[in-house]
Amino acid sequence: MAIIVEGIDNSGKSTLARLIAKRLGLLLVESEGPPKYPGEMNARVERYFSMPGPLLFVRHPCVSQVIYGKLRGEEDSISADLVREFYNQQHLFIYCDPLGRGLEGHVVKDEHDSPAHLKAIEDKYSNLLAMYRDWAINRAHMFYRIGDSMDRVVKACSTVA
Numbered sequence: 001m002a003i004i005v006e007g008i009d010n011s012g013k014s015t016l017a018r019l020i021a022k023r024l025g026l027l028l029v030e031s032e033g034p035p036k037y038p039g040e041m042n043a044r045v046e047r048y049f050s051m052p053g054p055l056l057f058v059r060h061p062c063v064s065q066v067i068y069g070k071l072r073g074e075e076d077s078i079s080a081d082l083v084r085e086f087y088n089q090q091h092l093f094i095y096c097d098p099l100g101r102g103l104e105g106h107v108v109k110d111e112h113d114s115p116a117h118l119k120a121i122e123d124k125y126s127n128l129l130a131m132y133r134d135w136a137i138n139r140a141h142m143f144y145r146i147g148d149s150m151d152r153v154v155k156a157c158s159t160v161a
Contacts, residue, residue: 001089002053002055006064012145020056027051027055029048030058033113035077045061046082063139094153095140095142097144
């Protein structure tokens with residue numbers, strides 16, 4: 001089991017995840033971005049499955065790729081069997097919601113935030129946010145918004161880490 005911190009760009013995921021990982025001694029696995037070549041997402045998920053824990057992911061492809069892949073037209077880049085296996089592992093899901101923050105102040109990661117990708121996110125922001133919120137309603141165990149108590153989230157995570 002791992003802790004998965006998810007949410008749209010600029011929703012506080014990385015800041016929250018770094019604090020949780022530091023306080024609980026978890027290995028932090030940052031997002032590696034979009035697929036690098038055909039089949040890479042499946043290989044990435046299988047690599048993640050084989051990593052020893054305890055782990056904390058800032059995004060996991062079985063969540064974020066399924067959502068962002070729709071934006072990029074890559075809906076089938078992860079095997080449905082791997083996604084099913086991922087959800088069967090009973091991870092703890094934390095959803096970070098931006099509450100109207102938008103993309104202003106978003107930290108751009110040059111290695112995978114290309115200008116075209118950022119433009120697509122900006123153009124489809126409301127659709128992406130709706131998809132994430134729908135995922136969260138069905139899957140998330142905890143909700144976090146910038147300004148909420150991070151200590152509350154760390155304490156809740158400590159019971160499962």
